[in-house]
Amino acid sequence: LGAFASLRRIPWVKIHILMNNYLSDANWLEFEKNHVWHPYAPLEGALPPYPVKSAQGVYLTLEDGRKLIDGMSSWWSAIHGYNHPVLNQAARAQLDSMSHVMFGGLTHRPAAELAARLVSLTPEPLEKVFLCDSGSVSVEVAIKLAIQYWAAVGQPGKQRMLTVRRGYHGDTAGAMAVCDPETGMHHLFTQILTQQFFAEAPSVVRDEDWQDSDIASFRSLIETHHDEIAAVILEPIVQGAGGMRFYAPEYLRQVRALCDKFKVLLIADEIATGFGRTGKMFSCEHAGISPDIICLGKAITGGYLSLAAVLTTAEISRTISANPPGAFMHGPTFMANPLACAIANASIDLLLDSPWQQRISAMTETFANHLQPCLAWDGVADVRWIGGIGVLELEQPVNLASITRRFVDKGIWIRPFGRLVYVMPPYVIDDKQLETLLSALTQTVSEEFMGR
């Protein structure tokens, strides 16, 4: 009876799991639906996610056996495709020696090797490396580095950030505070979000059409508030999750010049754009500028594990180290995880050994061929592409359930948001697969949107 009484306090769902030896083939998906959150979705009443059984090359295989060409690279990360033998081998080799050890007081070769690769790849003055777990955390680290730097040089009043609207920098509190205030729902979190400075979003134009008035709002904020501003943070050239907007390199050059003039650090968030996606190894290279701090993530492990890196100049790290409290105040449990570092090293080597520039420019050309004609369609607001990113912007938001069903029925995986249908396929996608992906994309949009 006593046992029964205590059992009765256990919710039914827990008993059910225990009695059934966890989940059966028949019910795991139902259980998942009722208990597991997905990104930016309700837990109850969400669209059912498609269960993936395995992934290989550019294909995702669903539980029901259907194969989809992946247009998303699992959110910018799987640049070499899935289940890559070289990355698998790097993971296995590292597993057999150690998956993880703490980084406090200890170190290991994979971290040093990764730092060496990042220092050699990134723009000139960046040479000191902080390895952390995710993109959002790297943004927190970058912001704290900037604030500690100014405190160290005797300007503790410089604690705020200046950014541009329509940006996206992650989901933790410090990162959220520099995301677009509207799409980031700042009004929901006013008590925990620092009020930062927001300039108007840069216009979606090329250098030829760029006008000086575009930077006016940014210039006036930095002129007025530079005594309070530790750093500017933005996504160079391509604003990702905040709207897939591509802006003029000239804007970025002006930002760099204004940061220098008003003694404000520049943080480049290249978490999405880094490792070749925009056609340059890093997006800053489009403008020929170097940031003081760079954040890298997403593609860094080729989509295998969560890992991010922050690089700074020697001047910043020296200043922080030589002044009270005499340390940089951050240190996550899984800092520099050896397994992730080993895969990142293999992924970077794989990238550098591949003809990635050719692959990306071939992709750009195919985007142009397929997307340009859609501009004439009713309901299409804009089409644009840069490097390995193709965007179709509609006048109305998509019906996610029905457009996703059509994509899946045609054998492709694309995840639109709002009015944006966009692709950033794995770099290894071949011409035929890319043709299939883009034909199915444009066909679906025409059926779904224009009722053709």
Ligand SMILES: *Cc1c(COP(=O)(O)O)cnc(C)c1O
């Ligand atoms: C994805 C992303 C982040 C956040 O990275 P997570 O790994 O999801 O925390 C930050 N900035 C940009 C530009 C991103 O695209």
